[in-house]
Amino acid sequence: MQGMSTADFLHPEDQLSVRTAFSALAQGQAEATVQHRSRHKLGHYVWVETSLRSIQDGAESQAAVLGVSRDIQERKALEAETLVARDLAREQAQRALLAEDISGVGYWRVDLATNDLFLSPKMYEIYGVGSDQPLTANDLLAQLHPDERAEEQARIARRLKTGEPEFDAVFRIIRRDGVVRHLRGSSIIEMEADGARRAVLGTVIDITDIFEARQAVADSEARYRRLAEQATDMIARLSIEGRFEFVTPSSQHILGYAPEVLIGQRPLDLIHPDDQKSVAAAYRALLHQGVEAPTPQVRYRGLHADGGWIWLEGRPRVVFDPETGAPLGYQDVVRDISVSVAAEEAAEQARAAAEASANAKTDFLANMSHELRTPLTSVLGFSRLIQEQPELSSNTRRFVDRVMNAGAALLATVNDILDFSKLEAGQIEVKRQPASPLAVLTQSIELFSVQAEEKGLAMRLDLAEGLPETVLLDVDRLRQVLLNLVGNAVKFTEAGEVRIEASYQDEALHFAVSDTGAGIAPELQAKLFQRFSQIDASATRSHGGTGLGLAICKGLIAAMGGEIGLTSQVGHGARFHFSIPAPRAAAIVLPDAAKTAQALPVGLRVLVADDNPANLDVVGAALRGLGVEVTTAGDGQSALEIASGAPFDAILLDLRMPGLDGSATASVIRHGGGANAEIPILAFSADVTSPLDTALFDGLIAKPIDPAALLIALSAAFELEADLGQS
Structure with missing residues (x-):
């Protein structure tokens, strides 16, 4: 080792930390400790811990550094294992939190010795409490729904006593925000080795959404069950062979049979023999038409439990397998239509009676027309023949004239009654043909000229420019209207004049008949066009008439597609005006x-x-x-x-x-x-x-x-x- 420096023994990654320790000593620090890896004589590195101390000389300057190293390889290995274990625990805790969040399950534990409560984060979320707020077991018990609190507390006490676990208990809580939640929980008792109860731990999950969904399904089923039980229509499911598989309770109300009595029976056996063929044909047609077949309405008579026949209406359809398309059976909605059928039959009888009445009225009118007009033919015919005799004396001619006038008045009255009856029955037919409006006006005025002259009334005819020579119109109906209006004007005017105006505009004839009579009050004018209506009942006696003339005029003009009206002031006479469509036509030659x-x-x-x-x-x-x-x-x-x-x-x-x-x-x-x-x-x-x-x-x-x-x-x-x- 001679000739080698300290750095030669240090792991490259630890050299900096060792130099830092030496620098601290050089700056006056007395001691320093550093952990580092030193090269073993076998060539590998081992962990050592070196304690350094500064040695001073007499002048208080650093003379040397004393270092003592000891092997800490085992300690470092233990620290590494501890670090790995800590990281693994942290990862497992994170996974547990993630699993808790995904599953929605909260975890809790109560230490029975200290009553300490541990809650997982999900528990705080379920109970609606912030995780920074301390909670006790009593706090959780206080959030139990009041209707279930006593029962839950009794169950907890029972479990603590017996030590038995509990699974899938369902209960309600009221969160601090007032929201009611439905929870499901399970819990077990944690035991000591000697059998003593150490803690209670468990899980909780919020099942409010599931509960509400199930409740909605249950409510829906209950509603449909009530509908099926209370519905007046009977809903039935039939097999493909045509037998009842399901029938709603309304069968009791409609047919008098309980549903269980009908199950397995053939509906065809309860149908009137005369209707069985048509009903069977309707069902076969549905089967052949397929899924898109429209739902028909099938009427037939059904056998009631009391033995009588009632009218039913069914709306059958075929039920097909959604995957294979094969027919599985029939579904039918059947209702009792006896009342509506009876109403239809009554309406048909009423219609037939009305037609019979109308026919009888028509026959009566025809008979009346024949019986009344036949003698008038003789009266007027013979009077006319007598009137034509040249040798009559003046008195005789005056008498004949009176007979003619009386006959004409009687004929007018008969015509009024018969024509109004036909108007009411809708039997008036308008026959338009080419005719001269001037000729009709002239003839109508001439008929009253003598009567007007006798009363000293002037008769005036005002024709507007552009009046066509020939138009299409019903001459007889127009003449009848003019005779009524002109006749009334002459009848009810004592002095002055009667004026008849005619004009043509927009393919229509416009007429007006004015007089200088007493006039008509506004509140009485509408009555004139009503049947059997006159301004003064005494007018019938003083002037004669049926009170139908103006009502007939209104009906005839309406039948010709026109309109009639009146303007009048008391003391200033009256003006009746009307118009009728009358297209222009080719000129005609009147017969002579x-x-x-x-x-x-x-x-x-x-x-x-x-x-x-x-x-x-x-x-x-x-x-x-x-x-x-x-x-x-x-x-x-x-x-x-x-x-x-x-x-x-x-x-x-x-x-x-x-x-x-x-x-x-x-x-x-x-x-x-x-x-x-x-x-x-x-x-x-x-x-x-x-x-x-x-x-x-x-x-x-x-x-x-x-x-x-x-x-x-x-x-x-x-x-x-x-x-x-x-x-």
Whole structure:
């Protein structure tokens, strides 16, 4: 070792620490100790601890350094093992904390001798307490839910007494923030070697989320169970073979059978025999249509437990295996629809009754029309014939005029009643044809000119520029409205004038009828358009009328697609105004009665059939005056017998005759193949709104019979026959 320095023996990594120790001595430090590695004689390094001391000379200067070294290899090895163990423990503790955090499990321990409490960090989190706050076992017990505290404390005491472990105990705590949490814990008793109880240790996990989820599932199941038990609909699951596998308790309410009674039975056995085929077909169709099949509504009658049949409605669907797509069975929702079916049947019966009532009303109106207008035909017809006699005295002519006026008033009243009834029944048909609005206005005014002249009233017609010569309109309906309005104006005006205005705008006719009468108060104006309504009930006696005129006007104008209104002030008269659609049409030539009569074939032979002799006389007198040869029959059978033995140029048949009516008589003539099968056949009818069988008849003549209308109808029939013959 001679010739070697101290550094030659030191481990390179320890040389600095040794030099530092020597420097400290040189600076006046008396002693220094340093641990370092020295080279062993065998060549390896060993740990030694060297104590250095400074040796002073007399002048208090450092003379030498004395060093004493001892082997500390074993101590260093032990320190290394301890360090490794400490690092391992620290790592294990970190892993335990990580596992505790991941698993959510908290750990606790109570020393029974000292009552010291150890809590893992997770325990503080579960109990909602900061880890810097000291806790005792009593603090934890105090956080137990009040409803469970006594039971938990008794259980803890029992365990301490018996020493038995406890697993998966569920309890509640109230955290310091007031939140209730559900916990599950397990604990064991730690024992001494001599059997004494040293400590209690255990684990706790917060299961609030699990508890709430399970509670939600339980609540949901309970809700659905209550729904199934309380639902009025019956939910059923059927096997693919068609037997009940599951039925809700509502089967008791609907069918009277408890669910357990139905399980295993075939639903088809509880279905009415007449409905089994359709129900089975509906189920088969579902099976063949697959998963996308719409849910049908299947109605059928089901057998109740009391033996009666009730109406049911099912909504079946097929349940398929989600993986294989194979059908597993059926699910059906069935409800009792007996009440709704009964309501539908009642509604159908009511509809049928309403239709029967409407038909009866229609028949009644037709009969009334026939029975009322037939005698009026005689009254007006014969009065007109008498009026045409030139040798009448002035008194006789005055009497005839009064009869004519009375008959016309009676006819107007009858028409009002019948027309309003038809309006209410929706039986008014609007027939538009080319017509002159000026002609309709002129005719309506002329009918009241004499009456207005007798009262000293002026009748004025104001026509706006641009009024078309010809438009499409229902002449009869327009005339009826104008006659009502003009007639009322003349009737209720004692002095002054009645003014009729007409204009045309936007493909519509606009009319107004004004008077200088007493006027109508605002609160009474709306009543005028109501049925059987008049401003003063005494007006019925003083002026006559049914109180239906304006209501009919409103209904007719509405049927023609128009509107009607009124403006009036008391003491300043009234102004009724209305408008109706009327597209322009090509010009027409109005028929002339004289020319029409001249156009009839010479030597015309006509057969007239009517069960009313007066009507026969009226028609016969009108036609014979024109040189027509008339043969009459009192009923349909007589007309057939006459028509089978002689040819005629035309036949006129009353539609309503006893026995064989007009239509039946015409049918026999048309299809009998005789001499009269192809000639014109015209119908008499008091009900001109009913549809006419055009395969049997060539025209319709309204009652009461107007001679001019009769001639026009005959002429039209012969013109049609001539056109057909030429074609």
